Amino acid sequence: MSQEMTEVPLGAATHHMDQGGFPIKSMISTNAAAAGIGAGAEGNHHHHGTRPFFSRHRKTILAGSVILTLSAVAVLIAILVKKPWESNNSSLHNHGGFTSGDNVDLKSFPPRFTLSSSVSIPHGAQCNAHTPPLDQEFQYGQQPIRGVNVGGWLVLEPFITPSVFEPYIAQNVTDEYTLTKLLGKEKARSYLHRHYATWVTEDTFKRIKDLGLNHVRIPIGFWALGALDPDEPYVPDLSLDYLLLGLQWAAKYGIRVMVELHGAPGSQNGWNHSGRSGKIGWLDGTPNGERNGKRTIEYLTQLMKLLQGPGMEHVSPMFGILNEPAMFMMDVRLTDKWYKDSFAALRNVTGAGKGPWAVIHDGFLGLPKWEGFMPNSDRLALDVHDYLIFDNNLIRLSRQEQARFPCDVWASDMQRSSQKFGPTLVGEFSTATNDCAKYLNGIGVGYRWDGTYQTEQDRDAGKPFDEAACQPKINGHIEGYCSCLEQNRIGAYTPEYRQFLSDFTQTQMDAFEQGLGWFYWNFKTETNALWSYFDGVDHGWIPKDANSRPGGCAAIGRVLGSYEEGQNN
Structure with a gap:
């Protein structure tokens, strides 16, 4: 409302010239439990009289474990870093993408405003006792x-x-x-x-x-x-x-x-x-x-x-x-x-x-x-x-x-x-x-x-x-x-x-x-x-x-x- 303006008549109005809110936070919460392959009582059991199974197949097991671990990590990373604009949400796609550094709370993303948009008026919605409910006409000139x-x-x-x-x-x-x-x-x-x-x-x-x-x-x-x-x-x-x-x-x-x-x-x-x-x-x-x-x-x-x-x-x-x-x-x-x-x-x-x-x-x-x-x-x-x-x-x-x-x-x-x-x-x-x-x-x-x-x-x-x-x-x-x-x-x-x-x-x-x-x-x-x-x-x-x-x-x-x-x- 600020002005680079010439002087206006005495008393004339002029306009100046010229954060509470949805938290900007990640929607992702990580609550993954450790898999613990081979853990527990059975993992400590030994077979006597023969070479232990783990010893005989050590390389194969380790290689498989590495592959499984890497696969699990890859899946977890894919979930964690899934970009907001990759969501199957048409309103997001209509807006275009964000940079990878943005952790946008999808709940804060507004709906599309189209010719079919509507506003729900709650029953009895009334801002105060001096003002008529929203579904009644406001009497301009009688109510300020x-x-x-x-x-x-x-x-x-x-x-x-x-x-x-x-x-x-x-x-x-x-x-x-x-x-x-x-x-x-x-x-x-x-x-x-x-x-x-x-x-x-x-x-x-x-x-x-x-x-x-x-x-x-x-x-x-x-x-x-x-x-x-x-x-x-x-x-x-x-x-x-x-x-x-x-x-x-x-x-x-x-x-x-x-x-x-x-x-x-x-x-x-x-x-x-x-x-x-x-x-x-x-x-x-x-x-x-x-x-x-x-x-x-x-x-x-x-x-x-x-x-x-x-x-x-x-x-x-x-x-x-x-x-x-x-x-x-x-x-x-x-x-x-x-x-x-x-x-x-x-x-x-x-x-x-x-x-x-x-x-x-x-x-x-x-x-x-x-x-x-x-x-x-x-x-x-x-x-x-x-x-x-x-x-x-x-x-x-x-x-x-x-x-x-x-x-x-x-x-x-x-x-x-x-x-x-x-x-x-x-x-x-x-x-x-x-x-x-x-x-x-x-x-x-x-x-x-x-x-x-x-x-x-x-x-x-x-x-x-x-x-x-x-x-x-x-x-x-x-x-x-x-x-x-x-x-x-x-x-x-x-x-x-x-x-x-x-x-x-x-x-x-x-x-x-x-x-x-x-x-x-x-x-x-x-x-x-x-x-x-x-x-x-x-x-x-x-x-x-x-x-x-x-x-x-x-x-x-x-x-x-x-x-x-x-x-x-």
Whole structure:
């Protein structure tokens, strides 16, 4: 969710740029008993009066014993080193092989996701008492979405899982494109399989349920559906199959899923979470950009067809059309038409009044731009990603001002959009009030907070660094305040700072429930607790039950005013 991006309007949302689990262990257990040829009482019996049988046939017996022993060892070795891909399992063969060093637990290997795939909905599956059972309709607009993103799983991001990228950063790996290109298809498949099998597991969904959440948003890349161009080195199919596994886990715990296309052919924003960082090659005004737009609709259509199987309508009632297209850098006429064409293609698959809600992203144009767009559409919702830290003005607000901002501004934004566009939700937000998370803005880009942020384009153009957002002239005397290293160190968090983190998180939840609700980014990270819902709960600034929150706007003395009230001020 990090950005090498131009400044967007004040308050506009931006996305960061860019292991619990199935144990990676051998399925083989060796429990062989020693054969003991000739052992026991009979082996010590001697025949008197004649030359012993063993003495007379010693060479023959020894030779036979050696042959038998070698044969037994050969059979045992063959059993022990039998490769996972040699198993008579059609789904394995469909995925291709792994390198000989991989000991893959076949139980963790996901089922194939095909047009005939289904999801079993357990009787009475219900994530919590505040949410209807999975086989009953969720009343969007009356019941709030309270969810988390399962990011960094089926679409890689360096800031979420630095360990996946760090072995290869010296070889100029910065995103999933460069990683898979460097590793090659077979090694990349094995590498990603290990990651998919460990970063998210059934226990992940169980904990999401236990925290009182009712939705998860699962990002996936276009490459999951295959049909790749020769210059697209991504691993096809495998992440799609893990998506099916995620849907099955969600169903078991009564959780609803928003499946969402996170990366489009050519990259819809040029940021690493689209799969490939650099230039935008999607609807960029070129013939290839136009082709990539059409390819994206084909991928969306295929993905929607996969979500039509039995049980899918219960577990996957929302569908994200495309994550964060950078419309502020595009011809909006092209993107508007693309949204309309995509929506029509999806409803052509589902039929009117059927299938999941379709969710479009605001493209960083601001919610007012979308007022009156596609009116009276069949279950269409608008998604905005609200972050303070990618806006040079908002990141500089005092902590008190930051905690109040959701109550004072974002709440009325949600109310206005809900009235003038229609159903509006927040697909991403976090507790972070600085951009210090490792690799958040991309690998080697730096940070706004400490004044080291500079895009490659600005560096090449010789532009100076911006002033540090921590405002060292005001706060530099506070030890560690302007240090990203200290800002990332949980041990340095004072009780007052932890209370602020709690206030800021819960005021956002209050504000976003003025619309359809929210999805926190992310469920966990490897290195930064301010982007991890699980860590926030463990460290006390996120409530253990999303449905029972002690903080929020009222707790800090702010009243959630209505949009109409705002118009009168």
